[in-house]
Amino acid sequence: MNLSLPFTLNDIADYFPFLKRKPGRFVTPSGAEVHAIIAQFATPADVYHAAEKVRDAGYTRWDVHTPFPIHGLEEAMGIKRTILPLIAGSVGLGGAAVGFLLQLFISTDYEIVVQGKPFTAWEPFTPVTFELGILHCAFATLIGMLALNGLPRWHHPIFNSKRFLKSSDDGFFIAIEAADAKFEPNAVKALLESAGGTGIELVES
Template sequence: MAQEQKQIYGILAEFESAAALLHAAARIRDAGYKEFDCHSPFPIHGMDEAMGLKRSPLGWIVGLMAFGGLFLAYLLQGWTSTIDYPLIIAGKPFFSYQAYVPVGFGIAVLFGALSAFFGMLVLNKLPQPWHPVFYSNNFEKMSTDGFFISIEKKDEKFTVDHTTTFLASIGGQNIELLQGDRVE
């Protein structure tokens, strides 16, 4: 089965600064590329716009989950204290909704935070140890001071020659093909 061949996954180009990366991203967006990404050691202000990305939907997910948590917490507290195990404590009503606030809030925050954490991972498709950019040895700089743009082969406009010259024309350096051994 193990049939080995060099497989091309995309092209990686390095840029010299955050500003250069931002300008290049806007040029690539205008050129009509879709499957590209700008790698930087820290988030760059204005990059979402330069790349033409929409706002992350995470806020809606977290908001819904937090309210869901609040609802479930009230359901749990109300049902256990009034129906399943009613106990008279200090003459307070069984459904003491005021006293349920701290636990309701705690669970709402817990649900919200868990969905922020796992939602971020899911939206980013993490953990994902394998990715074409890791075929580049130069890419190790990314997490220190490297600014890179990768254009993936699955993009409709992708051709090795054109994309390479285009990346060079907008200031890309150390342009390399992302290729690796494909084992099937």
Template sequence: MAEPAPGAGLFGMLAEFDRPERLIEAVEKARQAGFRRLDAHTPFPIEGLAERLGFADQRVPLFTLLGGIVGAAVGYGMQVYTNHAFPIDIGNRPLVAPPAFMLITFELTVLFAVLFAIGSMLALNRLPRLHHPLFDLDEFHLASSNKFFLLVLGNDPLFEEERTRAFLETLTPTRISPVEHTEVPE
């Protein structure tokens, strides 16, 4: 594991808000202040929040496309190989009959696309993660019911504990909590 960035003592600083509008406003102000490593936790999806957080990762759809292409090639290639390796001449039909191969080709295209999508999503999100530092905060359970949280991650280049806390206080959150690392870096 790489050395922790500035603010290595903390995983991040968490601000709690009571309304989604306040969270969106806080995200916009944090981005304007120069913070780039932000995360938000809400009890329901908020339209436009991902874009405001700067989330624009398009790798999962690319892996899904790659999986579909690999699946189609495997499905079609498997049938062509089988028919050439074990030829059965029935009524002088051709060994390679593309219309007959489409069902298995389609099925493996879908199967591989789904497997690549799920596998890439898990790998890119570094899942399964059995414990997250936010789970140690007593108030974080409210993220699933009625509170909205903005997390400034400790590996943000601008993260300094006092400076980040002072910035978050200007956003007038309900509460600000430091989030400690719970895993020992290797």
């Protein structure tokens, strides 16, 4: 299914200069920009060790693609701990506070006499405060996780490689992007080869 828009991002960028994409540093003979060089690895252990090598070589714009999360890969890749728990926690507490204030407002705005109990007693508000805290925290977790990942997105140039689709089955990949300041095609190829990568492939943008 092909849904194409009658304009490109660069057309919009005529009006919003900050959207303009920088031209790629590397172009293939056919004229397309290079997105990345990918290499496939046979096992989780192989990709794990290769990731350590790429990390130590000092690349920054690169990624490992595996069908499932590999234990300890974030250390092998040198990823900083995510701030997601902070987002989830603060939104959750905020949601609980909003929930409490909502009940306080409603119970004083429309006073229902029930067994002569005070209108602003906090105890009966506990369950709803708790539930609303959880609800907000859950939304913050899912939406925050996706937003930090830059998702949702409709397309990504890495999907141009048919081989890469194996990453959702049993293929383990490392992709080093052309946008990396250290990117130099021959050096990247040599590094991935020495790390044990096979089927090294250039992915066009």
